[in-house]
Amino acid sequence: MSEASPTTKGAEKFLIAPILVLVMAQIGTTGENSAMSLAATAFADAFGSTTADFQLANMVYSLVAGALMIAGGMMGIIIGWKKSFRIGVLLCAAGEVVVALSPSMMLLTWGGRTLVGLGASFMIPAVLGLIPNIYHSGKNRAIAFGCIGAASGIATILPILFGVLMDAMGFRITFGILACYFLIVFAASFSLPPIEKAPGKLKFDYVGTGLAALGLFMFLVGLSRISVWGLIAPTAAAPFSLLGFSPAPVLTLAGLIVLAIMMFVEKKVEAKNGCALLPQSFYKTPQVLAGLLCSFQIFFSSAMITLLVVPYLQRVAGWSAMQASLIAVAIGVPMFLLALGIPKVAPKMHPRTALQFGYALIGAGTIAIVLSISSDSVSALLWVGAVVIGLGEGCLSAHASNVVALAVNDRDASQSGGVQATSRNVGYAISIAALGATLLIGLNSGIAGSISTNESISPETRAAVAQHNVDMMSNENFVTAMAGVTTSEEEMAALVAANADARTNALRTTLTVGGVIVLLSLLSTPFVKVARKENEAEIATEQAKQPAVDTDSLQTEGA
Incomplete structure (x- = not known):
């Protein structure tokens, strides 16, 4: 049975309650990933997990969500966005329960994280799909998309609470609270206004x-x-x-x-x-591709901090989970302010300009963090870099979703939520995979190269070290890991020095690679030409049955 659509689409008011529900959902998934980023030490203590195990636990969410979110975007059109949203929220709640109660890292990873990823594949496309169906005017739609972008900034503040909870009560209580949070979102979803299903009977692909x-x-x-x-x-x-x-x-x-x-x-x-799972307008429209790349880079840069900087602070510099969570705050506050503020304070700013500022700021912030790193500590430049990265992510978040929605008709704009969400999770997954591989390969090759020319280390010790995959760890933990390799204090001191140099160089190199990848996205910004849609009162009906872009309803910078 179709849901009724609003009858007035002219001078519509901005509805507060619906956006609060959608923001809560976005905060839930982003906050859940933030909590995971702080759980490395807790998982190691509970299960004896390694950095590779921790990376896999983070990766499985992105694997499942990234693989199924495109389908989630189409499913929302077929069964209705609100139903899809609620299914996703309940699956996320179930996943958090499994994480909280898991007796092993394997069940936590393949049970809990899989369920959360599956839930996100329903919920997040629904968040982005509901906005064009609830907010019809271009101004209100831009503000709503900005609020969703700002939600990621709000969520990065939550690790302060998560850090305190993990330090005081452990990860099980933390993820149990997240399960209750998703149940609250489910209850709040019944306040969403009625919306209209896509006309006709669509076939699932x-x-x-x-x-x-x-x-x-x-x-x-x-x-x-x-x-x-x-x-x-x-x-x-x-x-x-x-x-x-x-x-x-x-x-x-x-x-x-x-x-x-x-x-x-x-x-x-x-x-x-x-209709199809992947309409041609998604990959044949340059602006859509530029917008998807923008979503990709927001999560790529976020994972870069989660994977590289936070474990270094906890495992090498000795920061607690609560202390490390302050980095997320330093990024999240400016991200929130710009993502929410740009559409309201600077509504005439061209989306292309915001994206260009965003990429440049993330690159500059990454440079600052690279310069802040020493062998076993960080300088105050770390905080400067975190704030600058937050400003950059805020610029991108303000327009990432709207850039895509502006370039296609309304049906494709609604369905694009799945592709946008997939690009985010693929960005997160690729960051973890590519940068994680760069870090671990650089760490082990760096130690091997350093000790190969050190005459104080015997060939037998070098061969024994080569049999170990060295993890990101403090000097004390490194000595423990290498206890069976040598009994010579001189050799151990040389190995500790080699490890300290290797982890510093590997971390700096990997962050630099990540920063360069973000900056290369500047090459995509000239393709962002559509700034807003005209005929706002007729947006809901324009090209409902056409996959191509209606150029008459689009206004470019020269119009």
């Missing part, structure tokens, strides 16, 4: 969904395991080899091939049914 899920899963798993299974030759940890090669790059390449096949199949599906 099972073939496209299967190909998208398989391709993304293979690509992300392969990329994430390069540091563990090997880049070319397989390591001892690899489950198998393929003609003498590591399975990681083979899986990555196979995933890309499946995704290419999916795009070919989807073109035929759209021509036949009038």
Whole structure:
């Protein structure tokens, strides 16, 4: 049964209650990832987990969510956005319960995190899909999208609470509270206004969904395991080899091939049914691609801090979870202020300008953090870098979703929530995978290179060290890990010095690589040309049955 749509779309008022519910949902998933970023020490104490285990726990959420969010965007159109939203919220709550009660890292990762990722694949596309159906005027829609972007900034403040809870009561209480939070969001969802389902009977694209899920899963798993299974030759940890090669790059390449096949199949599906899992407007419109890249980079840069900086502060510099959470606050407050403030204070700012400022600021902030790092501590530049990165992410968050919605018709704008959410999770996953591999490879190769020329270290000790995969750890923990390698105090001192130099150089190099990847996105900003839509009262009906962009309803910078 279709839900009724609002009858007045002219001078509509900005509805406060709906955006609060959607913001709460966005805060929940972003806050949950923030809590995970602080749990490295707690998981290590409870389960004896390593950095690779912790990376995998973070990765599984992005694997599941990234693989299924495109399907979630289409599912919302078919079953209704509110129903899809509620299903997602309940799955997230169930996932948090599993995390809180898990007796092992394996169940936590493949049970709890899988459920949360599955829930997010329903909920987050619904958040982005509900906005065009609730807010019809261009101004209100831009403010609503800005609020969703600001929600990520608000969520980064929550780690203060999470840090205190983890330090005082452990991770189980923390994730139990998150489960209760999602149940509150579920109850609040019944206050959302009635909206209209897509006209006609749409068919769910099972073939496209299967190909998208398989391709993304293979690509992300392969990329994430390069540091563990090997880049070319397989390591001892690899489950198998393929003609003498590591399975990681083979899986990555196979995933890309499946995704290419999916795009070919989807073109035929759209021509036949009038809709598809991945409409052509998503990848044939340069502005849409620029907007998706923007969403990708927000989460790529966020994961860069989560993966690289926070573990360093906790495991090497000796910061507590609560202290480390202050970094998230330093990023989150400016992010919140700009994401919410730009659409209201500077409504005439062209989205392209905001994106250019955003990328440049994230690059500058990353440089500051690189300069702040020493062998076992950080300088005050860390805080400067965190604030500047937050300002950059705020500029991107203010317009990321709206840039996509402006460039396509309303039906595709609603469905684009799944693709946008996928780009975010793929950004997060690729950051963890690529930068994680760079960090661990740099760390181990750095130690090997340093001790290879050190005459105070015997060949036997060098060979023994080569059998260990060194983790990001303090000097004290390194000595414990290497206790069986040598009994010589002189050799141990040389190994400790080599580890300190290697982890510093590896961290600086990896952060620099991440910053360069963000700055390269500046090349996409010239494609952002559509600044706003005209005929706001007729937006809900424009091109409802057409996949192409209605150029008459778009205003470019020269119009």
